[in-house]
Amino acid sequence: MAIHALTMLGRWDDRSLTSAEIADSLASNPVLVRRILGNLRDAGLVWSTEGRGGGWTLARSPREITLHDAFTAVEEGPVLSRHAHPPSEACAIGRHMEALLEKEFRAAEQAMEERLSRTTIAHLVQEAVTRERELSER
Amino acid sequence: MAIHALTMLGRWDDRSLTSAEIADSLASNPVLVRRILGNLRDAGLVWSTEGRGGGWTLARSPREITLHDAFTAVEEGPVLSRHAHPPSEACAIGRHMEALLEKEFRAAEQAMEERLSRTTIAHLVQEAVTRERELSER
DNA sequence: CGAACTGTAACTACAACAGTGGCAGTTCTG
DNA sequence: CAGAACTGCCACTGTTGTAGTTACAGTTCG
Numbered sequence: 001m002a003i004h005a006l007t008m009l010g011r012w013d014d015r016s017l018t019s020a021e022i023a024d025s026l027a028s029n030p031v032l033v034r035r036i037l038g039n040l041r042d043a044g045l046v047w048s049t050e051g052r053g054g055g056w057t058l059a060r061s062p063r064e065i066t067l068h069d070a071f072t073a074v075e076e077g078p079v080l081s082r083h084a085h086p087p088s089e090a091c092a093i094g095r096h097m098e099a100l101l102e103k104e105f106r107a108a109e110q111a112m113e114e115r116l117s118r119t120t121i122a123h124l125v126q127e128a129v130t131r132e133r134e135l136s137e138r
Numbered sequence: 139m140a141i142h143a144l145t146m147l148g149r150w151d152d153r154s155l156t157s158a159e160i161a162d163s164l165a166s167n168p169v170l171v172r173r174i175l176g177n178l179r180d181a182g183l184v185w186s187t188e189g190r191g192g193g194w195t196l197a198r199s200p201r202e203i204t205l206h207d208a209f210t211a212v213e214e215g216p217v218l219s220r221h222a223h224p225p226s227e228a229c230a231i232g233r234h235m236e237a238l239l240e241k242e243f244r245a246a247e248q249a250m251e252e253r254l255s256r257t258t259i260a261h262l263v264q265e266a267v268t269r270e271r272e273l274s275e276r
Numbered sequence: 277c278g279a280a281c282t283g284t285a286a287c288t289a290c291a292a293c294a295g296t297g298g299c300a301g302t303t304c305t306g
Numbered sequence: 307c308a309g310a311a312c313t314g315c316c317a318c319t320g321t322t323g324t325a326g327t328t329a330c331a332g333t334t335c336g
Contacts, residue, residue, distance in 0.1 A: 004239075007235065025231060025232040028295080029295055031295080031296070034313065051311075051313075052304040053304060053305090055313090067242060079217050084166075085325095088165050091162070101141060108253040124242075128235070131233075131234045131237075132230050166325080167326055187334085188281065188333045188334065189333040192281045
């Protein structure tokens with residue numbers, strides 16, 4: 001939802017969008033959209049202006065916002081689930097599994113994040129516009 | 139939990155472990171362990187034998203079981219969450235977001251999986267044994 | 277037979293999350 | 307100034323996923 005909203009904002013860099021407009025495109029709820037955009041604002045990705053005529057705009061160029069930026073702004077916990085609680089200290093394997101898994105999982109998660117950071121909102125906007133044009137040309 | 143269990147099984151390739159023994163190391167429950175190991179068995183990673191003296195063993199060498207194998211055996215859905223429901227077809231952006239996100243997210247998930255597939259259970263066993271020896275040498 | 281296992285269903289408890297209504301505060305416009 | 311159009315935020319519901327637990331049937335070995 002965050003990436004969808006950012007892409008919509010990147011589509012029109014002149015005017016701002018309201019949470020209701022974005023919620024329409026998401027077939028979702030304005031309050032939900034404001035919650036998510038609130039996270040993006042805290043992360044410095046978007047601006048919001050209150051009152052009549054207010055709404056949301058990107059805080060910087062779509063070319064300078066990556067999918068990884070959106071991801072970290074919205075998602076907090078790790079993607080790969082760790083032990084629900086520490087394993088037994090009495091087991092020779094259990095003693096080390098948490099640290100071992102943490103190392104491997106962090107490496108895997110970073111590989112994913114690295115790939116996410118290669119795509120920007122501008123890429124998505126361009127691709128969506130291209131696909132839209134192809135549709136209208138038939 | 140799956141990786142933890144596989145690592146324990148890889149530690150002793152001669153004898154089998156019971157779900158109770160593995161649950162002890164996990165500070166968890168035998169039934170839970172059997173559920174997870176059941177998935178691993180369905181994926182062809184482990185064997186189980188019923189009855190007295192029964193238990194679990196690796197179905198192939200620890201060097202031929204990767205963290206990615208364990209991951210796919212246990213985890214079903216995608217790691218990166220998609221739209222909860224399709225976006226609006228009326229929106230020029232919304233029409234393409236699902237396909238666009240699917241492409242990007244699959245690429246990111248595959249980067250993570252590729253990294254997971256680089257580490258085997260044998261690696262974890264070796265690392266755990268090494269760390270254990272370092273502890274005992276002090 | 278009885279002990280020690282797996283296999284599985286049914287249940288509880290809890291946390292995460294999409295969605296919703298309500299309302300206070302802010303800003304522009306007539 | 308009054309009202310319309312916004313954001314910000316809280317409290318609540320309903321659903322889903324998941325760790326954990328109890329219970330019990332089936333299997334194997336001594």
